[in-house]
Amino acid sequence: MFDWGTSVLFFFLAIGIGFMASLLGLGGGIFMTPLLLLGGFVATPQEAAGTSIAGVLFTGLSASIAYFRRKAIDFRIGLLFMPSAIAGVFLGRYIATNAKAQWLTLAFGIFLFYPAITMLLGRTSKDVSFRGKTMSGWRFYALVILIGFVAGVATKIFGIGGGTVFVPSLVLFLGLDIVGAGAISLFVMIPTAAISVATSWIDQTLHLHLAIPLILGIIIGAQIGPRVSSRVPRRRLRQLFGVVLVYAAVNMILKGLS
Numbered sequence: 001m002f003d004w005g006t007s008v009l010f011f012f013l014a015i016g017i018g019f020m021a022s023l024l025g026l027g028g029g030i031f032m033t034p035l036l037l038l039g040g041f042v043a044t045p046q047e048a049a050g051t052s053i054a055g056v057l058f059t060g061l062s063a064s065i066a067y068f069r070r071k072a073i074d075f076r077i078g079l080l081f082m083p084s085a086i087a088g089v090f091l092g093r094y095i096a097t098n099a100k101a102q103w104l105t106l107a108f109g110i111f112l113f114y115p116a117i118t119m120l121l122g123r124t125s126k127d128v129s130f131r132g133k134t135m136s137g138w139r140f141y142a143l144v145i146l147i148g149f150v151a152g153v154a155t156k157i158f159g160i161g162g163g164t165v166f167v168p169s170l171v172l173f174l175g176l177d178i179v180g181a182g183a184i185s186l187f188v189m190i191p192t193a194a195i196s197v198a199t200s201w202i203d204q205t206l207h208l209h210l211a212i213p214l215i216l217g218i219i220i221g222a223q224i225g226p227r228v229s230s231r232v233p234r235r236r237l238r239q240l241f242g243v244v245l246v247y248a249a250v251n252m253i254l255k256g257l258s
Contacts, residue, residue, distance in 0.1 A: 014028075018217060025181060086192055092156025102255070106252070
């Protein structure tokens, strides 16, 4: 049911969410999903994720336009991730429908602590090697497929856009700059989020009256993050992302235990 007070609140909150999400290369779902669920605006985690992912789609669209203008998106790398990420969305839909969501949520929250701690320490791929070698050849493509697949699954199940998987993976394992990793993450989440929105609409877990004010605010906020990303020290940006990951991890674990 439409409510003006809730819509105005969501609009202004979404401006802040869009700013933070675009700055860190996230879709914003780690903020929107808890807001919808813990605030009692939806009844189930599936509805929270299904509504959140609509906002994530527009975070990706709006922020990608801003990053494109700054020539910060490596389209070649982004396109490599898309096939497996899209496949992951369909697996995520199957899992969300048939598996116990609380156990998946708990496992994902625990998984997030590794990149969170690494980022909080300000470390990069130079500090975290993959068997002491630079990723290339079949190992590189295998890792690309794995990262994309996991991100796609997370996108559909949790409505988070996959940035919590993409950004630390691109920085830690592929050695990308965190701003470039964020730009790629936002670009890749456009098709994955779009497919997730379509399946959420089919599954009737998308609430448009809640999604629309979130989308409008996110479009505005997502234009601000890329404008200030180049002014923030890289180490501080990694640490900020680490704080966000800790928040996401704790939230997922609490949801899984509830």
